[in-house]
Amino acid sequence: MPTSGSGVNKPGAAPGPEKTKGRLTIADIAREVGVSPSAVSFALNGRPGVSEATRTRILQAAERMNWHPHSAARALGGAPAGAVGLVLARPTRTLGAEPFYAQLIYGMQSVLSARSVALLLQVVDDTEAELAVYRRWAGEQRVDGLLIVDPQTRDPRIAVVEALGVPAIVLGGHGRHGDLPTVWADDREAMLETVRYLAALGHTRIAHVAGTPTFQHTQRRIRALKDAATQLGLAETQSLPTDFSDGEGAAVTRRLLSQPDAPTAIVYDSDLMAVAGLGVATEMGVPVPGELSIVSFDDSVLTRVMHPAITALSRDTHALGVQVAEALLRIVENPGSVGDIKAATPRLTVRESTAKPRR
Amino acid sequence: MPTSGSGVNKPGAAPGPEKTKGRLTIADIAREVGVSPSAVSFALNGRPGVSEATRTRILQAAERMNWHPHSAARALGGAPAGAVGLVLARPTRTLGAEPFYAQLIYGMQSVLSARSVALLLQVVDDTEAELAVYRRWAGEQRVDGLLIVDPQTRDPRIAVVEALGVPAIVLGGHGRHGDLPTVWADDREAMLETVRYLAALGHTRIAHVAGTPTFQHTQRRIRALKDAATQLGLAETQSLPTDFSDGEGAAVTRRLLSQPDAPTAIVYDSDLMAVAGLGVATEMGVPVPGELSIVSFDDSVLTRVMHPAITALSRDTHALGVQVAEALLRIVENPGSVGDIKAATPRLTVRESTAKPRR
DNA sequence: CCCAGCTGCTTTAGCGCTTAAGTGGCTTAT
DNA sequence: ATAAGCCACTTAAGCGCTAAAGCAGCTGGG
Missing domain, CATH: 3.40.50.2300 (Response regulator)
Incomplete structure (x- = not known):
């Protein structure tokens, strides 16, 4: 149980003026500012119901106390998990060597981290294991969206993910992939x-x-x-x-x-x-x-x-990652708002390995 | 809000025999089996307090209904988040090309996914951003442990992570890195x-x-x-x-x-x-x-x-990843249980690029 | 025959947060 | 003058789960 705020954390230390509890909560901020926890919640979420003056004081207190919302508590109330998932099912040896996925992930990151959305990554052996991961993530409510890569003919993953009701984007599909939108290159x-x-x-x-x-x-x-x-x-x-x-x-x-x-x-x-x-x-x-x-x-x-x-x-794989991440976030916020997206067509960059055949 | 189990989800559909709610919870299982939610919780967590017969019925029901624990709800009660974090702060261009991190991650995955621990990955520009991510993850209680890579001289990350109280392993350190254990190669x-x-x-x-x-x-x-x-x-x-x-x-x-x-x-x-x-x-x-x-x-x-x-x-980077992940899980479960670990020393594999110098 | 001590449950409370539903005190419309 | 409305809050309930405490019904010792 990873608790403790900063170190001064003796469990039985009796008459401390501040409640030396493990976690910093909005209740602490509320006490500090002298309002109720809900007022703090309103202020922090930019909702109406608090005066500007109070809002400012609350925001400053939160900042000063270095408070962060407990993601689990938010998620429990039905808020999004703040994470998207990616499962890779290619053999490990190949994956390590191929720059493609790494580039793609780094591209996605530039969008995701700007929006403070985490990326859950899992590498598995086969499609069966991949499906299990999807089912678990969905059941545990761990992700708000999924990126499905390497679509296959009559891909079993499509139906499963659609049934799970998790928003998803298919990378590189074209043709039928249920109602899931795809980002594809020509x-x-x-x-x-x-x-x-x-x-x-x-x-x-x-x-x-x-x-x-x-x-x-x-x-x-x-x-x-x-x-x-x-x-x-x-x-x-x-x-x-x-x-x-x-x-x-x-x-x-x-x-x-x-x-x-x-x-x-x-x-x-x-x-x-x-x-x-x-x-x-x-x-x-x-x-x-x-x-x-x-x-x-x-x-x-x-x-x-x-x-x-x-x-x-x-092609700019990094840019592709950006595009995919943006589509994913969009479909998470507003399912049905994303149609198929055509990424830039790879252009031929001629270097030294091609020439007229010697005859 | 990604809700809905499978689709039959009319909000006002009055007198349905089954409560057609969004999520499947232990309460649903409890109702199905005819016991209280706590009994279900006990049974699912292998704790005493339920008879073997009841336990079996509960487990079967959970299985049949395809129930998964809501990770946020568990985490809220103080349970571990079920995830470890890795932040990379090297320039993106290089990262995409270098197989090292990819291999390392895949190695870690083989341990983590077996234990159903998720990997949170974030790529940032500099150390400042990296520290911000650590602070946020800790505040949001998103991770149970951290892997710190590329330790530097007088690394500011060490002190911050120690202060945050999140268990962490340093990869490739040697010498002083606070009280954090390291996995290092000679x-x-x-x-x-x-x-x-x-x-x-x-x-x-x-x-x-x-x-x-x-x-x-x-x-x-x-x-x-x-x-x-x-x-x-x-x-x-x-x-x-x-x-x-x-x-x-x-x-x-x-x-x-x-x-x-x-x-x-x-x-x-x-x-x-x-x-x-x-x-x-x-x-x-x-x-x-x-x-x-x-x-x-x-x-x-x-x-x-x-x-x-x-x-x-x-060196076997995949194996290194395995070693790191194992150390990380160990220190998460039992802080202080891990000391510095020396990984295998890289061995010289002679190929064609080395020979006597021509004189 | 009563009560301590089980077993196998249920009830209750609480984790940190959001949010619907109050609640005083004041202004404004009628 | 009084009801209605609004502002800036507070109170209370609930998300799904765990865990402490409570509570029947039974057993067996004194």
């Missing part, structure tokens, strides 16, 4: 732009090292590549699924480069896999961009720091 | 081992691209390098401070390699800076490890994925 357009660029350079054998195939955004990219191939008349394109890990990214690259008609360009669904792929190319003596062009579908320091620096579809 | 020994190895290879001009100089662990490393130099008779060693960003890492490397007597080996305080440094070497045509050996003081996918792969001091 992966399709980004992929089309990339393939058009590679085709313009003269590439015809383009491979796509994709992420987890059940993710909606992965599927959109795969479909976009296929469509682009049809449009541009590229015969030999292929999408290969992975689990987003650098290990699989490397393995798939090795397989691709060992083929008789190896691709001359590879698009990776994450920066980490692109880096791993570049490593494999170097290791196999395939010059980049001489014989192989590489594009990453995610940008970060990783891509910039490599040699050659990797051409990437960059 | 950076000194790690640095000594590294320098000995480089010296054994034949390096004499060894540079150290350090992190933020006010951090205690940075200082320990700087001092260790100096001591090693004295012991081994290396004249030309130097430690150069940075802010841990890849930008500064690159800039400092550029400066070092432009000197007339450029170092033949550089130790970087983070993997991200090591990668940036390797990039600069490549860009300047300095072969690694031919003319320059590179060691990273932190290991991750980054170092493994590069070509050449970077020799690094590796």
